[in-house]
Amino acid sequence: MELQDLFAYGDVDGKGVEAKLQHPMGVTSVGEAIYVADSYNSKIKVIQPSGKTYTVSTISETDSAKLNEPGGVCAAPDGSSLYIADTNNHAIKILSLTDHSIRKFPVLMVDEGDSSSQDLLNGNIETGVEMEEVVVSVPSEGAEEITLQIKLNLPEGVSLNEAAPNKWKVESHDPGLILPASQGNLQQGTELKVGLPAAGDTPSRDLIMSCTVFPCLASGVCVMAIVARCAVRLTHTEGEVSTSKDVSINIRLKL
The missing domain is CATH 2.40.10.500 (Thrombin, subunit H)
Structure with a gap:
């Protein structure tokens, strides 16, 4: 040339x-x-x-x-x-x-006023990743409410983009569980309150927790939203059991 x-x-x-x-x-x-x-x-x-x-x-x-x-x-x-x-x-x-x-x-532009974008924020998108199960021991009696604290397990060198609309959502088909709030803004250590009925004949109760997170790499590059979901099984346990529980959610980053 x-x-x-x-x-x-x-x-x-x-x-x-x-x-x-x-x-x-x-x-x-x-x-x-x-x-x-x-x-x-x-x-x-x-x-x-x-x-x-x-x-x-x-x-x-x-x-x-x-x-x-x-x-x-x-x-x-x-x-x-x-x-x-x-x-x-x-x-x-x-x-x-x-x-x-x-x-x-895939590039997904988040518009909180748009229903399709709201599906992303609310964790309603199928991720193709098998849902994990977390078992949490709760008191059989004497406790009317427990606190679930979300612990996000991010890959090494990856952090949460605090400026992005990170969201959590919790769902349950169990009429016995009381959820004062079903969704909200997410950060590391976010606490969710769950009202507990008496154990009765039900040994455990289930709910689904979804987290929509916007991660940033160690290089400073921030990527699009990732939806992680887990099934939380609340198992009634006899004896002294703490009413504050960590729920670990693994965030898998695919580039």
């Missing part, structure tokens, strides 16, 4: 000046590899150093189901994939650097 020639563009893989791009818009790196959003060629290309020369290779072919004039690219914190602004497809795509597969990254 002639560096002084404005029209020396093209779509050619190769070494040094043999390689040609057309209107590259974005650039990022993983190790020594440099990744370029070759916009007008609708491709992602990688530039690898080889001694004193550099080799340019295509790692994503043009396909209407894949990329259409990508305008930006950045690397995931762990270097396993690339996030691509797929401009003319109005989408963000994730390119695996392991097998070069491409998938769409």
